[in-house]
Amino acid sequence: MFTLSAEGQELVKKELTRYETPYSAIIPALYRVQKENGWVPEDAVLHLSQLMNLPASHINEVLHFYTMFNKKPVGKLHIQVCTNVSCAMNGGRELADALCKRFNVKYDEVSADRKITISRVECLGSCDTAPMMQVNDRYLENLTPELAIKKITEMGG
Amino acid sequence: MPKLKINGKDVEVPAGATIIQAYKASGQDICHYCWHPGLSVAGVCRLCMVQVEGIPKLQIACNTEAKDGMVVNNNSEMVKETVKWGLDFHLINHPLDCPICDQAGECGLQDQYMQFGAYDPEMAEQKVKKSKVVDLGPTVVLDSERCILCSRCTRFCDEVTKTSELGIFNRGDHSEIGIVEGKPLNNNYTLNTVDICPVGALTSKDFRFRQRVWYLKEADSICPGCSTGCNVKVHYNEEGLWRVKPRVNPDVNGHWMCDVGRNTYKYVNIKNRLLAGKVGRRDSWMEMSPNDATRTAGMRLKDVVDKHGPESVALVLTGQYTNEEYKDLLVYFVTGLKLKNIFHWVNNPEKLNDFDGLLFRGDRNPNTKGLEAALKLAGSKGRWEDLQAGLNGKKIKAVVVAGPEDQSVYPDMNEKVALFAQADNLVWFTACPSDALNGSGAETWQIPVKTHAEKAGTFTNFQGKEQKFPLATTIVPQALTLSEAAEVLAGKELNWALRPKSLGGAKNNYATTERGAL
């Protein structure tokens, strides 16, 4: 079964005391799992359920509500390209396609060298700098395919 | 206590009540799915729309407090139009399953559509496909496509059993009820979720595909599963009983019953019953009608009493019969035969006071209290050691036992048969056959009796509450009640013309009785 590091468990315990209801700590707890593991495996839900003393079903509800939690493995760089209205009008979809081609990977799959996963996502709230993408927790804006590829390569992709 | 007008009718409701409760109190219909009187308010289905004078927008009745002087209606064009669209939206992704759906005939969607909808659907969208058979646990199956996400089932598991097995996973029209892998829906109350599910999304593994509900009749009854005495309805046809469902009684079981109680219909059905009286011992049995078996047993008992005195006969009673039967039987034995040896067979003394905190009790007899009262009235001292000593010392020559209707809750059946068979004569009233009895070495009368569903009577539950119930149906017409047996033992004739008959016309459709895996 997946378990958090000692430090991770400490953090979750602290989050539990922060809010009016312990249910509010589910998001930070799942985030922590994702941070330690890159994605949230099914059995992490059981681990958190024990750790937080909350029903597994309710943790699972939160996990499956938000697409921001990865339910399957992702590469070292998780590249989320916005293809919502503003970005799409400025070439977001073409950008995403170009990245898949360059890094030889299909959407939502992990590249052979396990370094890259590319996803198309909805608006990331940075419409004025469209097209844009998010690589792990960094925003990269006003992109062209060439610029995006350069940045990703710099980041180790 | 606020007074308000509901569709022009004056009603008064307790302070804090909601408008939907006022509707129920005024006896008027209101469309709704997610609200359930036994659960918290969710306000998710948006169908209980009402117009409140002075408030421009429609309100949901289930989450709006009824205030003094309110004027409320749900029959204006505005409300009707809104509810119609609400229903149409609920049905966007609902499959056209009615012909194969177990809920058909008692379905919230069908009923509300006929009453509040009856429109031509205007939705042309493709339906979202979801799983049709999701195994939630040992008792319940989910059809995700049929679910309208009212959240009654999840609230039940959160609020009533507090086991929280169920959750709603994913978002929007991908939302589905589900369990977490390795944590099945497995508690003693799961089948209540099937009852409260307004559609055919949750079905009972035990009942699904067995009967069309509109062919079943129902009758009020009391669950014989334990001393709580939940108020129930049994659903039956000419073939027998098919299911048990709870009946609301705020003083006893509220809206619910347990899964153990749901199984109590099984031993009532004909293939599990003792159909003829059996007289003999071990390897040689003679079959005769229950009436004849009882009559010959009565003559033997009288003989024994005449020869050896009333101390030579012992009467053993279980807490599984009605107050009326105890009374009639005891009248015969105490006043007729002058018996003093009357004993209470307690099946599981260690667990007698167990309680799961909700409904289910360790005393697996529906009428322990009633039996205790009857014994007290009859002046029985009934110490078990005396019975044992009497049997060992061969002083007791005959034992009469009103054995358990449900033998599965009597783990000491074999042991007790062996004990009582030490007497020369054993008269045993039983609803179902028993291997232990067939091995009895005494001269034995096995006499078929009626089950709780086949007689009217009263059970006194653990609170001392007397609960009357009517005869539901007759499955083994020749079987006797203990009251009838008392008459026959005394040598009287039963009035055969007055005795209940079975419904008749039983067909045997194996597909409805043999169960597959789900």
Ligand code: SF4
């Ligand atoms: S399964 Fe039934 S009770 Fe549960 S949310 Fe769906 S419709 Fe409601």
Ligand code: SF4
């Ligand atoms: S709690 Fe007892 S009386 Fe109620 S349904 Fe269960 S077995 Fe029957």
Ligand code: FES
């Ligand atoms: S549309 Fe791409 S960030 Fe808003």
Ligand code: FES
């Ligand atoms: S019953 Fe009121 S919103 Fe569902």
